[in-house]
Amino acid sequence: xxxxxxxxxxxxxxxxxxxxxxxxxxxxxxxxxxxxxxxxxxxxxxxxxxxxxxxxxxxxxxxxxxxxxxxxxxxxxxxxxxxxxxxxxxxxxxxxxxxxxxxxxxxxxxxxxxxxxxxxxxxxxxxxxxxxxxxxxxxxxxxxxxxxxxxxxxxxxxxxxxxxxxxxxxxxxxxxxxxxxxxxxxxxxxxxxxxxxxxxxxxxxxxxxxxxxxxxxxxxxxxxxxxxxxxxxxxxxxxxxxxxxxxxxxxxxxxxxxxxxxxxxxxxxxxxxxxxxxxxxxxxxxxxxxxxxxxxxxxxxxxxxxxxxxxxxxxxxxxxxxxxxxxxxxxxxxxxxxxxxxxxxxxxxxxxxxxxxxxxxxxxxxxxxxxxxxxxxxxxxxxxxxxxxxxxxxxxxxxxxxxxxxxxxxxxxxxxxxxxxxxxxxxxxxxxxxxxxxxxxxxxxxxxxxxxxxxxxxxxxxxxxxxxxxxxxxxxxxxxxxxxxxxxxxxxxxxxxxxxxxxxxxxxxxxxxxx
Ligand code: UN1
Numbered sequence: 342x343x344x345x346x347x348x349x350x351x352x353x354x355x356x357x358x359x360x361x362x363x364x365x366x367x368x369x370x371x372x373x374x375x376x377x378x379x380x381x382x383x384x385x386x387x388x389x390x391x392x393x394x395x396x397x398x399x400x401x402x403x404x405x406x407x408x409x410x411x412x413x414x415x416x417x418x419x420x421x422x423x424x425x426x427x428x429x430x431x432x433x434x435x436x437x438x439x440x441x442x443x444x445x446x447x448x449x450x451x452x453x454x455x456x457x458x459x460x461x462x463x464x465x466x467x468x469x470x471x472x473x474x475x476x477x478x479x480x481x482x483x484x485x486x487x488x489x490x491x492x493x494x495x496x497x498x499x500x501x502x503x504x505x506x507x508x509x510x511x512x513x514x515x516x517x518x519x520x521x522x523x524x525x526x527x528x529x530x531x532x533x534x535x536x537x538x539x540x541x542x543x544x545x546x547x548x549x550x551x552x553x554x555x556x557x558x559x560x561x562x563x564x565x566x567x568x569x570x571x572x573x574x575x576x577x578x579x580x581x582x583x584x585x586x587x588x589x590x591x592x593x594x595x596x597x598x599x600x601x602x603x604x605x606x607x608x609x610x611x612x613x614x615x616x617x618x619x620x621x622x623x624x625x626x627x628x629x630x631x632x633x634x635x636x637x638x639x640x641x642x643x644x645x646x647x648x649x650x651x652x653x654x655x656x657x658x659x660x661x662x663x664x665x666x667x668x669x670x671x672x673x674x675x676x677x678x679x680x681x682x683x684x685x686x687x688x689x690x691x692x693x694x695x696x697x698x699x700x701x702x703x704x705x706x707x708x709x710x711x712x713x714x715x716x717x718x719x720x721x722x723x724x725x726x727x728x729x730x731x732x733x734x735x736x737x738x739x740x741x742x743x744x745x746x747x748x749x750x751x752x753x754x755x756x757x758x759x760x761x762x763x764x765x766x767x768x769x770x771x772x773x774x775x776x777x778x779x780x781x782x783x784x785x786x787x788x789x790x791x792x793x794x795x796x797x798x799x800x801x802x803x804x805x806x807x808x809x810x811x812x813x814x815x816x817x818x819x820x821x822x823x824x825x826x827x828x829x830x831x832x833x834x835x836x837x838x839x840x841x842x843x844x845x846x847x848x849x850x851x852x853x854x855x856x
Contacts, residue, residue, distance in 0.1 A: 342357045342358070342385070342387070343383070343385055345383075345444075345671075345673065346380065346385060346387055346444060349437065349440045349441050349444050349673075350387070350388075350441070350535070352437040352440070353434065353437050353438065353441060353539045353542075354542070355388070355535065355538065355539060356388075359389075360375060360388075360389045360390065360391050361388050361389070361390045361391065361534075361535075361538060362390075362391055362538075363376070363390040363391055363392045363393070363534050363537075363538060363560070363561075363562030363563075364391075364392070364393045364397050364401065364560060364561055364562065365538075365541050365545060365555060365558075365559060365560040366400065366401040366404040366405065366555065366556045366559045366560075367404060367408075367554055367555035367556045367559075368555070370391075370397060371390070371391030371392055371393060371394075371397070371562070372391065372394050372397060373391065373392040373393050373394035373395075373397065373563060373567075374392050374563075374564070375389050375390065375391055375392070376389070376390045376392050376531055376534060376562065376563075376564070377389055377390075378390060378445055378532070378533070378534050378535045379532070380444055380445065380447075381445075381446070381447035381680070381681040381682065381683050381684065381720060381721050382444075382447055382670075382671055382672055382680060382681045382719075382720040382721075382722075383671075383719050383720055384719040384720065387444065387445060387535060388534070388535055390534040390535075390538070390562055392531075392534075392561075392562045392563040392564070392567065393561040393562060393563045393567055395566070395567075395570060397561070398561050398563070398567055398570050398571065399570075401526060401556065401559045401561050402497065402526060402559075402571070402574055402576050402577065403576070404554075404556035404559065405497045405524040405525070405526050405556045405557070405559045406496070406497055406524070406576055407554070407556065408524045408553075408554035408555075408556035408557045408559075409494065409496055409497055409522075409523060409524035409557070411553075411554060412494070412522055412523070412524060412553060412554070412557050413493070413494035413522040413523075415522065415553070417471045417472065417474060417520065417521075417522065418471050418472050420471055420519055420520055420522060421467065421468045421469075421470070421471025421472060421520060422468075422471075423519070423547060423548070423551050423553060424464050424467050424468050424471065424516060424519055424520060425464070425468045426547045426550075426551070427464055427543065427544055427547050428461055428464035428465060428468065430543045430546070430547060431457060431460055431461050431464065431540075431543060432461050434457075434543065435454055435457045435458060435461065436454060438453075438457045438508065438536075438539060438540070439453035439454030439455070439456065439457045440453060440454075440673060441453070441535060441536055441539055442454075442456055442457070442507060442508055442536055443672040443673050443680070444535075444672075444673065445507065445532075445533050445535045445536055446504060446505065446507050446533055446536065446683060447636070447672055447680040447681045447682070447683050447720075447721070448505075448635045448636070448638070448672060448680050449672045449677050449678065449679070449680050450672060450673055450674075450675070450677075452634065452635055453672070456506060456507075456508050456509045457508055457509075459508075459509035459512060459513075459808060460508055460509050460511075460512030460516075460540075462807070462808045463509075463512050463513050463516040463517075463808045463824060463825075464512070464516050466516065466808055466809065466824075466825060467516035467517055467519065467520040467829075468520075470517070470520050470829055471520045474492055474520065474521065474829060474833065475492075476489060476490045476491045476492050476835075477489070477490040478490075479837075481839065482849060483841070483843075483847050483849060484843055484845075484847070485841060485842045485843025485844075485845070486839060486840065486841050486842070486843065487839075487840050487842065488837060488838065488839045488840075489836075489837075489838040489840065490835060490836070490837055490838075491835070491836045491837075491838055492521070492830070492833035492834075492835055493522075493833060493834050493835075493836060494521055494522030494523050494833065494834070495521060495522075495523050495578045495579060495602075495832055495833050495834045496523060496524075496576075496577075496578035496579070496834075497523065497524050497525070497526060497576055497577045497578055497579075498514065498518045498523050498524070498525045498526070498577070498578065498579045498580075498581060498832065499525070499526050499528065499571045499572065499574070499577040499579070499580045499581070500514040500515070500518075500525055500526070500527045500528065500581050501528045501568055501571070501572070501580065501581070501582045501583065501584065501592070502514075502527070502528075502529050502530060502537075502583050503530050503583045503584045503640075504530035504532045504533050504683050504684075505635065505638045505639060505640070505683065505745075506583075506639075507529060507530060507533035507536035507537065508536055508540055510583050510606070510823070511527055511529065511537070511540065512540075513808070513812070513823045513824040513828075514581045514823065515527070515544070515558060517823075517824075517828060517829045517832045518832050519557065519558070520829065520832075521829060521832040521833045522833075523578075523579075523832060524556060524557045524558070524559070525557070525558055525559065526559045526560075526561060526571060526577065527541070527558070527559065527560050527561070528561050528562075528563065528567055528568050528571050529560070529562060531562070531563065531564050531565075532683065532684060534562045537560055537562060538560070538562075541558065541560040544558045545558065569595075572592050572595050572596060573595060573599070575599055575601075577601065578601060578602060578834075579601065579602040579603070579604065579831065579832065580592060580596045580601060580602070580603050580604070581603075581604040581606075581821075581823065582603065582604070582605055582606070583606040583607075583640075584606075584607065585607065585608060586607045586608045586743075586768075586769075586817050586819075589605045589607040589819055592605065593605055593819070602831065603821075604813075604819075604821040604822070604823060604831060605818075605819025605820065605821040606640065606812075606813055606814070606818070606819060606821045606823060607640075607769075607814070607817060607818050607819040607821075608640065608743040608769050608771070608817065608818060609639075609640040609641055609642070609644075609743060609769055609771030609772055609803075609814060609818060610644050610645065610740075610741070610742070610743045610767050610768075610769040610771070611631070611641055611642065611643055611644055611645065611769075611771055611772040611773060611774070611794070611803035611804075612643070612644070612645035612646070612647055612760075612763070612764045612773055612774070612803070613627070613628050613631060613643050613645070613646050613647070613773075613774040613775075613776065613802065613803055614647045614754075614757070614760045614761070614764060614773075614774070614775045614776065614786075615628075615646070615647070615648050615649060615652055615656055615776045616649050616652075616757065616775070616776060616777040616779065616782055617649045617651040617652050618777055618778050618779050618782075619652065619776035619777055619778065619800075620776070620778060620800070621652065621655065621656060621659070623776070623800060624656070624776040624800075625656060625659050625660055625663065626663070627774070627776075627801070627802035628643055628646060628656075628660065628749075628802065629660060629663045629664070630802055630804070630805070631643030631774070631802040631803045631804045631805075632644070632646070632725065632727075632747060632749040633664070633667060633678070633679060633725045633747050634804060634805075635680075635804075636679055636680055636681065636682055636723075636725075636746070636747050637725070637744075637745065637746050637747030637748065637749075638682065638683060638687075638745055638746070639804045640771055640772075640814075640818075641771060641772045641796070641803050641804035641805070641806065642747075642803070642804055643749060643774070643802060643803045643804065644743065644744070644748070644749065644750065645740060645749075645750055645751075645752070645763075645764075645767075646749055646750070646751045646752075647751075647752055647753075647754050647760040647763055647764065648751060648752075648753050648754070649753075649754060649755070649760075650753050650754070650755055653751075653753045657706065657727070657751065660727065661706055661707050661727065664707045664708065664725055664727060665707065667679050667725060669681075669712055669717060669722050669724075670716075670717070679722070679725065679747075681720040681721040681722045682721040682722070682723060682746060683721070684721065685721055687721060687745060687746060688711060688721050688723060690744060690745065690746060691723045691744065691746035691747075691748065692710075692711070692723075694739075694744040694746065694748055695708075695709050695710070695726060695728075695748065697738070697739065698728045698730060698739060698748075698750075701730065701731055701737075701739065702730075702731035703728045703729060703730040703731055703739070703750075704728065704729045705726060705727075705728050706727040706728065706729065706751075707724075707725070707726065707727050708723075708724035708725050708726030708727065708747075708748075709724060709726050709728075710723070710724055711723050711724070712724060723746060723747065724747075725747035725748075725749075726747060726748045726749065727749050727751060728748065728749070728750050728751065729750075729751045729752070730750050730751075730752070733752035733753075733754075733763060735763050735766035735767050736766070740763075740767060741767045741768060743769060757782055757785060757786075758785075761785070761786065761790070761791060761792065764792055764793075764794075765792065765793045768816055768817040769814065769816060769817050769818050770793050770794045770795060770814045770815035770816035770817070770818050771794055771795055771796060771813070771814030771815075771818045772794055772795070772796035772798070772803040772804065772806075772814070773792040773794040773796065773797055773798065773803060774798040774799070774801060774802050774803045775792070775797075775798070775799050775800075776799075776800055777799065777800070778800075783799050786799065787799070793815060793816070794814060794815060795811075795812075795813045795814040795815050795818065795820075795822070796812070796814070806824075807825075808824045808825050809824075809825040809826075810824070810825050810826050811823070811824060811825055811826025811827060811828045812824040812825070812828075813828075
């Protein structure tokens with residue numbers, strides 16, 4: 342292993358040779374296939390991970406069920422105290438974990454560290470929540486009666502997370518699920534097993550010290566089949582899935598067919614709209630971060646840019662300057678702004694998208710190919726690209742499909758209504774952003790005829806949401822909500838409890854059933 346990689350692994354107590362156990366249910370194991378973790382910047386194999394056999398997955402779910410039956414009786418504030426300890430451990434290892442995210446996923450260090458911070462933040466949120474998961478007292482129409490709406494723990498939560506946020510998205514789910522009194526089984530992306538092992542080790546240590554069964558936070562690394570089996574299991578009450586629309590459709594159908602609960606976080610295809618009255622010194626850097634940050638591999642990445650005709654030339658000129666200043670390279674190096682795409686095959690996705698742009702008559706303003714520097718050749722580096730497609734028509738696949746790479750498509754508009762229509766006329770509905778200082782535009786944008794996305798920002802880019810609000814998208818993004826807001830309410834089972842304190846037993850709605 343290179344010194345670069347072994348320093349990161351050692352800082353987290355991960356072995357630098359041999360095979361790692363990729364399954365945890367109170368004990369570390371893994372007798373399924375061996376999976377490679379590969380560094381997207383160098384191509385180096387970072388680790389070989391022993392994944393879950395079908396039998397081990399089955400046993401893990403059983404152990405998590407048993408753990409849930411015990412854990413649901415632990416008082417919620419006590420569960421919060423465990424989350425507080427997890428938070429402390431994560432914060433203490435924030436830098437090292439952030440570096441591991443960079444090493445294995447490929448995002449630059451500040452974003453890797455930011456992702457761990459996001460987990461810390463949601464832990465803080467869930468600690469508070471553990472004393473605030475309040476039900477309701479409802480007025481009864483009957484004398485001497487009262488109705489309580491009571492949230493109780495739900496059961497086992499299956500979390501299937503994606504490569505692009507290998508730590509934070511699990512964090513959102515774990516924190517709420519644990520506060521709610523559930524057990525989770527985590528199936529991470531097959532290409533980021535090290536992040537999941539490092540995080541699970543931290544959590545396991547805290548659970549152990551608190552005499553809580555480790556299967557409250559189980560881990561099953563594996564491939565598609567492992568994911569499918571987890572999704573199918575009737576012993577998993579809630580499946581939280583982050584990933585592509587195609588897989589998400591399958592997951593949704595499978596879970597619905599067994600009457601399970603599901604949270605879907607699928608593709609985004611997010612637009613920024615710049616009005617002529619916008620403060621361009623704020624808008625331009627934000628679009629730059631939204632489109633180029635994480636090498637365009639956030640669900641929330643800016644993929645469409647709608648510019649008012651009056652500001653289009655200036656915005657494009659200034660944006661291109663920023664694009665030209667991008668330094669690609671080792672995501673762990675301090676001055677790097679652009680890391681690699683996560684997988685080799687993503688290069689092909691990128692090149693196919695650019696080819697289609699060219700062949701359909703788009704103008705490529707900047708970027709449009711792989712980097713030719715020899716030093717970058719072992720990694721999956723592609724140039725951030727700005728294109729002006731020939732037609733602004735949202736139905737064209739250029740506008741209607743999500744390409745998980747740094748490609749920004751631009752169109753020019755004259756009226757806000759036109760831009761909002763373009764913003765909305767795609768299948769996805771995750772994030773959207775309007776740049777304006779005019780209150781009237783803001784009202785339109787946030788109101789009934791405004792953006793139909795789940796995230797509707799003003800003078801804030803499409804990506805980089807805080808944890809406090811519910812995160813998620815509408816339409817083909819799957820309508821899921823995670824993280825803050827009311828998301829926690831999905832991780833509990835609600836009971837409507839009508840209690841009669843009186844000496845009579847009247848029926849509701851005045852029904853008379855006397856013999
Ligand atoms: C994702 O891309 O799957 O809003 C999650 C953001 C991050 C989370 C992104 N807080 O960009």
